[in-house]
Amino acid sequence: MTSDRQPNRARRSERSRRAILDATRALISEVGYAKTSIEAIAARAGVGKQTIYRWWPSKGAVIFDSFLALSEGAGGTALPDTGDLEADLKTVLRATAAEFADPEFEAPIRALGTEIINDPELAAQYREKLAGPVDEAKKARLRSGQEAGQLAADADLDLVLEMLYAPLAQRWLYRSGPLTPEYADALVEATLRAFRP
Amino acid sequence: MTSDRQPNRARRSERSRRAILDATRALISEVGYAKTSIEAIAARAGVGKQTIYRWWPSKGAVIFDSFLALSEGAGGTALPDTGDLEADLKTVLRATAAEFADPEFEAPIRALGTEIINDPELAAQYREKLAGPVDEAKKARLRSGQEAGQLAADADLDLVLEMLYAPLAQRWLYRSGPLTPEYADALVEATLRAFRP
Known part of the structure; x- marks a missing residue:
């Protein structure tokens, strides 16, 4: 039974x-x-x-889990690792740009973002429960790129992530420019030039 | 009389x-x-x-002018031009980081930012009346850097500005890291490496 x-x-x-x-x-x-x-x-x-x-x-725990669940649907937080850092980052940044254009992601993420901007306590929870784990997954991929000699060994990985993602997030947040695959590629190329071994 | x-x-x-x-x-x-x-x-x-x-x-016109007036107080929107692009950008980014830490700037800019994020029409006005003119002043300085051979002649100046400023703005908006002079310098150095002639 x-x-x-x-x-x-x-x-x-x-x-x-x-x-x-x-x-x-x-x-x-x-x-x-x-x-x-x-x-x-x-x-x-x-x-x-x-x-x-x-x-x-x-309530905070269920809310952040509800956003993490979006990443699960997209195959979890781990980044692809084909051995080619530039190609993998382009795949991921193109997907992020496409997500921002998808209403299922766009409306709740914008609503949560506005709350976080005006609430330092919620911002700290967001970093701990949502942004932190996602950033760790991204940094794991960057470290494997460092080991493969595709990224400077002394690169500040927090800065690398910010240069990759902040321009995209800002364009989306302020609707200040198109979020095209070409734009995602240009961000990856410029960031990798800045942190070349 | x-x-x-x-x-x-x-x-x-x-x-x-x-x-x-x-x-x-x-x-x-x-x-x-x-x-x-x-x-x-x-x-x-x-x-x-x-x-x-x-x-x-x-109302929109007076509000955006009230924010432009902050730049006037700080010496207008034009960027310094000593002939050394890296030094000038560091001066400007350090000042921006310091402004974000100043309550006179912080509270109204955060309040306006939240409105813009949730109002596409206001975002368009913001770009036209405030961000647009300020960005043009910044691009004028980047162009003089291109002429001096300190920045790639074919660099996409919108992308250069986003890589310089978006990480700083994001750290401030989400309170996700310290806004130190060293951080401002690191952003300038990484961006100029990415767009080296």
Whole structure:
């Protein structure tokens, strides 16, 4: 009996987890961070509040997980490693530019970004729970590029990431220019020229 | 008589103009863009609404001028040109980093930035009236660097500006790292390496 029932229970759990994360992103887009409550998420997802508290200790935790889940859908936070750093970074930056143009990503990320800009405490949580782990995955790929002699061994990897991503994020945030594949490529090429071995 | 009175009138005008611009920035910081009205600016500045409409056609126009006035105080929008592009850019980026740490600049610019992020129409006005003219001044300095053989003649100047400024702006916006003189210098050095002649 147990062996028959377990897969169903796991499927139901996964379905609830997805529903909760989707509801969270939808609420963030529609009403903002402050008004997104555990109660509202539970009602929207069709689950009880206890189900949410069983998996997440706080509202901040479920919200950042709902954004991390977007990366899972796109194949996790790890970057491709074909052995060619320039080609891999172009793949990743082109995908980031395309994500920013996708309404499923655009609206909730813009809403969360606005909250973070005006709330230092939330900004610290964001770095710890979301940006930090994603940046670590990116730096792991840069380190493998350093070992392959494709990036200066003494390059400041935080600075490399900022030069790669900040211009793209700024264009998106202020709608100040087109986010094309060519633009993504130009950013990768310029950054790698700056940190050539 | 006229020659006696004119300087006084000019001084009074300049005093009113300053009062209006200061009141505008203060209101943007305190209540945000949407709630900053011509009426509220006039009351705060101690002038009549007609005085504001004599000089500015709209609320957007006076708001962007109030931010341009910050640059005037800092010596106008033109960049220094000592003949050494790297040294001049370091001077300017160090000053920008210091401005971001100054509450007089920080609070109103953060408030305006949040509005721009969520309002495409305001973002377009911002580019036309504020960011555009400032970027042109910066590009003029980059062009003189190109003529002096200190920057690649075919460098995309929009991309150069984004790589110089977007990482600094992002660190400030998300409070994700210190804005030190050393960081400003590192950005200038990396960007100039990327666009070496």
